[in-house]
Amino acid sequence: MLADFGYGVLVITFLISLYSIVIAIYGEFKKSAVMVESARRAMLLTWPLLTLSALTLVYLLVNNHYELEYVWAVTNRSMPLYLKITALWGGQAGSLLFWSWLLAAFTSAVTLRKWDRDREFLPWVIVVSSVTLAFFLAMIVFFENPFAKILGPVPVDGRGLNPLLRHPGMIIHPPMLYLGFVSFVIPYAFAMAALITGRTDDRWIRITRRWTLWAWMFLSLGLVLGARWAYDVLGWGGYWGWDPVEIAALMPWLVGTPFLHTVMIEEKRGMLKQLNMFLIILTYDLVIFGTFLTRSGVLSSVHAFAESAIGPMFFGFIGLTLITSVALVIYRWGDLKSENSLHSLLSREALFLLAALLFLGILVISFWGTIFPLISELFTGQKVTVGPPFYERATTPLWGGLMLLMGIAPLSAWGHSTIKTLGRAIWKPSIVALIVPIAAYAGGIRQTVALIGFTLVALVITVTLYEFWRGARARSRKSDENFVTALLRLAGRNRRRYGGYIIHISMVLMAIGILGIEIFQTETQKNIAVGDEINLAGYTIHYDSLAQFRNQDGRYVTRAVMSISKNGRDMGELYPRFDIYPDGQPMTIPGVRSTLVDDLYIVLVNWEQVGPQSTPFKIYHNPLVKWVWIGTYLFVFGVLVAAWPEKEREYASARSRRKKAAYGTSGAD
Amino acid sequence: MKQRLWFIFIVLVLTISTVILTVSVVSAQGPTPTADDVNAIAKQLYCPVCENTPLDVCETQACAQWRELIRQQLADGWTEEQIKQYFVDNYGARVLSEPPRTGLNWLVYLVPPVIILAGAVILFRALRAWNKPAAVETEAGPGSASEADESDEYIARLEEELRTRD
The missing domain is CATH 1.20.120 (Four Helix Bundle (Hemerythrin (Met), subunit A))
Structure with missing residues (x-):
């Protein structure tokens, strides 16, 4: 009823x-x-x-x-x-x-x-x-x-x-991701409205700017929360496995991110209107595609797709919206011509475009890798797996290129930049940044990717901080404010710019964590008896006891107590466990000790015989991974700075008007 | 008495031959493979029956048996390549973490770089086309000549950008 x-x-x-x-x-x-x-x-x-x-x-x-x-x-x-x-x-x-x-x-x-x-x-x-x-x-x-x-x-x-979904992460991760997906519909709707009405100035972008930023934040948070969930529950020592479902959520992000940047070119210079239209159309259709993939499991095989009633409908809808939207762009092609021309290949516009190319390159790799198993099965009948090694090898140079651009672009000017002006701005931060790889090399790190990666991280951080410092210094000299006031006012008046810079720093902080776990992760697996020890990466893990009991809600819990020490110093206990649900489904909950330097991650392996005499443990040492989560907090802060409604501007100007009236001065703002 | 001696003799012969056999088999095996040895190979293989799960972390019973099989094969002196080949022969190319570089599979490796290169060419040409009319302008444009100007020029640019923002 x-x-x-x-x-x-x-x-x-x-x-x-x-x-x-x-x-x-x-x-x-x-x-x-x-x-x-x-x-x-x-x-x-x-x-x-x-x-x-x-x-x-x-x-x-x-x-x-x-x-x-x-x-x-x-x-x-x-x-x-x-x-x-x-x-x-x-x-x-x-x-x-x-x-x-x-x-x-x-x-x-x-x-x-x-x-x-x-x-x-x-x-x-x-x-x-x-x-x-x-x-x-x-x-x-x-x-x-x-x-x-x-x-x-x-x-x-x-x-x-599904037991993997029985986790507090379930409350927050899917809604975040869906919020990100759904809110991208709004800028798309405005873009289409602009095309249909022929009002092809940047009005639609200005209206939807904040929508897009919030959409992007929700999507990014959805991705990170999913990664965190995987790290906490799945028990494979990692947070991202280039699984088709993960990639489906990443793809709209790969287009939405350059879109956030290239719309600035349209606002400032009246250029790239066609590109922005294409990017938002692509984001929209990838959102629909992602929504469909994340829950349907059709990628497992051609047959699953054919059997799914809504699969063909979704593809029909995606095709229809794509064709209609692109047709509209072509219809308005002349109106979307650039109002301006580019003055330099090193201008910020050109660098943004290069970044867009790299993002779209990662998109192409992700998309192709995701659908290739279907193509292979369709044409040859042979199933293949496209796994992490493929994506990692193909996308790493592109991610590196994006980090390099994050280090260069903030220093380049709109409209025109030359090697000379750029070089003059960049040499100081570059020298500071070079200290990091030298220190890392001296510290015994020899992996080329790590050395390059850490150099780029350092470059982005120094360049960004240098930008803050330069702006604040210039302002404080000009307006007699002290440095901190100047810095806050500068950022407050230009939140989008400085919020964006904070986001850049947050991204490279995450990169530190990713480099750490991808390059320096070590692991070992061993069966030991109560009282025995395992050594990994300088840690001694002592197996104290094992308990097996039935929980009130019917779960059968197996829980080990491990005491951790390093160089004879006691570092507390960890409790890896696994639960068997009444329906026989298992869930693994690793014991994790997390610091800024490294994570110790202990999994009680549930697929082998477990008893006090012989218990299988799998232990991962994940250096620096905590920086992924630290970067996330900073990321949210950066988005808040960039996207918070600018009520204060009216307030500030009203205040300064009052001040002017009261004191008859010109005011500081 | 004689019977008893015979019995002892037979037992001795049997025991010694068993010991010799066991020793020879064990020495042929080499050291017993550890879980880490097994995982090093299982990590590179994908569960043949589940979706996108590497064999070293797969929780199903079937995967546990496959890992045991790898351990056995290592104990029998198989090389990593032989073991991987065994899995490919029995369960198809999907057990590998990447498609083997043969036939149609080349597409997975070739299509992305071709598209990205095409994108790069398009971008480069577009940039050059935009750049042309501005060549004169740049020369005539305001150059920042001296170091002392840098700070002022920067302030001017910053202020300009702040002003034109909304």
Whole structure:
């Protein structure tokens, strides 16, 4: 009964989104503001309706309604409440509903903004958002209904969520990723509106700039949280395995990131309009592609794809939107011509373009590597694996090139830069940066990739700090502020620029962690008895005891106590364990000791016989990996600096006006 | 009495021959392979039945047996190449972490560099095309001649960028 209600609401929402498409287009052609307004209000209805439907599903999930196939598939009685709620996005059908709900929220938010200056965009933004929403709702209504009932007798208990998903990370990682995915629909909708209306100045970019930045932040955080989750739960000592599902989430990021940069060229110089259009179109379609891949598992084989009902629909939709969008770009090609020309191959514009090329290069490698197994199977019948060695070898030089550009581009000027001006700006930071590889070499590091990588990290950090210092010094000299005030005011007045620089530093901090684990990771596996020891990377790991017991929720827990010491110094205990769920599914939880220098990561291996006499342990030594997570915190801070709404500007100017009035001075701002 | 002597003799012969046999077999095997030796090879292979899981961290029973097989093969003196070849012969090329460089598989290695190079060519030509009309402008443009100007020029540029931002 309740399930029918939830489904009915979905059907109504689907019809409403169709209505808003039709009526918005009709209103636009009839020049009827009333009709466009009706379309806008219809769109505003979708979010409350989808909220109702999603809450209905959550209610059914929490209350063990196993007569529903979806509820049966993703929950069981032993699961804690928070996991039953998050099971909303634990499977394909629920994920689609959750995705639609988020999209409705974002499109509602965007239609609530002030439209005075951009009336002409409104109908088309409604159309593009509603087409996207209607497509997802159609997938749910016709193919993947989370409210569908099981045929036959109602099961007593559910199958339960995949154990790997039974983790607090489940609360935050998928929503973040989906937020990132969904919010990229907004800049795309504005881009299409700009193309359709022929208003091809940079207005659409200015409107969506913050949207894009938030979208990018959510997507980036989604990626890092996924990595962290893998590191904490999967027990393979790493955080990123170039798995197709991971790559599917990375691909929109690989286009969204250069997009964030090249839109600046359009804003400042009126150039690259065509490129920006292509980038946002590509981001949008990769978002749809990613949404589809992350939950469907179609990449496992051609057959899985053919059997999946929604696979062909998704590909049809991606193809249709791609062709339509590109056709629009070609139609407006002349209007999108650059208003300006480039003055130097070393100008910031040229360097941004080079960065875009490298990002798209990584995209090509990722995309090709992901779909190649399907191509191979289709044409030769032979299954192949494209694994980490392929991606690592192919993308490492490109990542390195991007780091080099992060080190150079901030010093180059818009419009014109020459070897001379650039050289004069860069030689000081370069010399400081060179200390790092020399120190590393003296410290015994001989791996070329590591030495180059650390040099680039040092270059980016010194160049960026140098930029902060140069700007603040110039400002403090000019306006008699002390250095710190000058620095804060400078950054405060130009948040996007300095927020961006903070993000650059955060990225290379993450690079430190990645270099550490990729190049210097060591591991060992051994069966030992209680009382024995394992040595790795200077650590002595003593096996104190083993406990095996049944938990209250039915899990069978095997937990070891290990005491860690280094050079005779006690460093505390670690508790690697694995849990066997009542349905026989295992979950491995490593014991991790994490410092700025290295992580010690102990896995109690669950696939072999475990007993006090002989217990298999796998131990990883992961140098520097903590910097990945430290970089993430700084990254969020940088985005907040860059994207925080600039209320303070009005406030500051009002304040300075007051000050001027009061003191009759010219003020500091 | 005689019977007893015979019995002792037979037992001795059997024991000695067993010991000799065992010793000879063990010496042919060399040192027993450690879990690390097994993992070094298993790391490079992918589970033939699951998706995208390296054999050294795969949790399934089947994979545990495959690792045991690798241990056995190492104990029997197989080389790394022989073991990998054995898995390819029995389970197909998908057990390798990369497609073997044969036939159609070359595409996976060749397509990305070709596309990236094409992109580089397009970018380079576009940059050159844009660059031409500006060649004169640059020469006439404001040059920053001396070191002393650098700071002022920088402030001017910064201020200009701040002003034109919104």
